[in-house]
Amino acid sequence: MVVQLVLQELVVFLQNIWGSIQKPYATYRRLVLQDPVQLFILFFLIGIYFFLVSPLKLHTLHPFLLTLNASRLFTMTITTFLLIVLFFITAAYFFGKEVSLPGVMNAWGYSLVPTLLWFFTTSLFYLLLPPPRHETLPGRIFSALFFAFSISLFFWKGLLYYLTLRFALKFDLLRIIGVSLVFFPLLALYSWWMYSLGVFRVPFV
Secondary structure, X not given: OHHHHHHXXXXXXXXXXXXXXXXXXXXXXXXXXXXXHHHHHHHHHHHHHHHHHHHHHHOOOOHHHHHHHHHHHHHHHHHHHHHHHHHHHHHHHHOOOXXXXXXXXXXXXXXXXXXXXXXXXXXXXXXXXXXXXXXXXXXXXXHHXXXXXXXXXXXXXXXXXXXXXXXXXXXXXXXXXXXXXXXXXXXXXXXXXXXXXXXXXXXXX
């Protein structure tokens, strides 16, 4: 029974990811009404990623150090996620909007999918094609393709950010612009703080 429920949620999770690419507007209209239980799958994948990438960062296979580092990164990712959700809820309250906490968590949670894909791909190619890559023609071609891939994920992420504010917070374009003028500077300061603490070189948001 438990396995069947997990498989059902996994199917919904994959359908929502595909829908956020193919039909993002229709998918997010439906997604903000769903139970955020699928986010457990997403955060499980994020936790696996941090555990797999820890040997690259620490240059060791010591199980205790790997677990400690992965747990620290995972905890900070969850904390960052909750802080952003709290910011969105506060912004909605400021504008007098009644919003659903599960809906906001679901919408912003799925925006972490392009982030996870970028981090995972970056780490994978670091192993397969370690830098420097600019010294050869294949290396330059790969760098150009990876840049195009990163830009695509960046625009996908931006679209999901917009849809989160549009459907989860019920903001119009003017309010989205206003909130963004506050959100992005705060995010930049938070990212710099995480960098200065040695947690993330690139923020996992």
